[in-house]
Amino acid sequence: MAEQEMQKTQNVPATERIRNVKTFTPRVDIYENKDCLFLLADMPGVDEKTVDIELEKNVLTITGRVDDGRINDATMMYSEYEIGDYERVFTVSDEIDHDKIVATVKNGVLRLEMPKAEKVRPKKIAIKAA
Amino acid sequence: MFNPGLWRVRRFSNVMPEIMHLQQEMNRLFSSAGQKNPQDYPAVNIWEKNGASIVTAEVPGIDPEKMDITVSGDVLSIAGIALKETFEKGETYLRQERGIGKFKRNIQLPFQVDAKAVEARYEKGILMITLPRIKEDLPKKIKIK
Incomplete structure (x- = not known):
């Protein structure tokens, strides 16, 4: 546990963003059971209004917008962490039922439930002898 | 260091x-x-406003009931548990990056804190603690005769 990097990891963007804010990679847990794929992402500072989940074809994009974190009339004396948006992209297999994805945000943790599509059953492909 | x-x-x-x-x-x-080691978690930002310090920290996914914030003298300590997810039977994990485990951090402030007036809020995974200065410790203005 002590070996884990505790600072947020900043994204290295391939393209520049329009908003001049840093983006970070949220830490995630992904696990599955036989009907469903679960994803948990640590995104402190986001709520259900500022988090965006997009699944296009098989690319799942999670973005979270965070306001700059300044406190009115307060001066910063000491700083260890930076505030910025979150973005992370995953490639998921086709077996997700796109219409049944459930997303909730609680205490800065995003939880995604992605049910697996029923029609997808493992298919065995017979190889014909040449 | x-x-x-x-x-x-x-x-x-x-x-x-x-x-x-x-x-x-x-x-x-x-x-x-x-x-980093567990003494460095959570990372904090410290602000000053009207003689009070405001400490903010990003601690996502912690039950506020299980967070332990104490103040003694000029030391603030934040302790809690950010548990790793536990998996039930039939679940397999594909990625596990979250969960710090037990953490405790002591932060020394540059003044004595009025422990009764300390306020802590936990919103959207961000902890914000307002620590006012004890009255006896406030700067006194000295008049020149």
Whole structure:
């Protein structure tokens, strides 16, 4: 546990963003059971209004917008962490039922439930002898 | 490693973020490969407003009931558990990056804190603690006769 990097990891963007804010990679847990794929992402500072989940074809994009974190009339004396948006992209297999994805945000943790599509059953492909 | 006292730090508040960043980079250079230990979690930002300090920290996914915030004298300590997810039977994990485990951090402030007036809020995974100065410790204005 002590070996884990505790600072947020900043994204290295391939393209520049329009908003001049840093983006970070949220830490995630992904696990599955036989009907469903679960994803948990640590995104402190986001709520259900500022988090965006997009699944296009098989690319799942999670973005979270965070306001700059300044406190009115307060001066910063000491700083260890930076505030910025979150973005992370995953490639998921086709077996997700796109219409049944459930997303909730609680205490800065995003939880995604992605049910697996029923029609997808493992298919065995017979190889014909040449 | 090299930690600045808050007393000295506050004079340069405008350039503080840059200096702190530089310092972190330096510490990372000298420590082993940038690894942090549990005493450094959570990372905090400290603000000053009307003589009170405001400490903010990003601690996502913690049950506020299980967070333990105490103040004694001029030391604030934040303790809690950010548990790793537990998996039920039939679940397999594909990635596990979250969960710090038990953490406890003590932060020394540059003044005695009025423990009764401390307020803590936990919203959207961000902890914000307002720590007012004890009255006897406030700067006194001295009139010149």
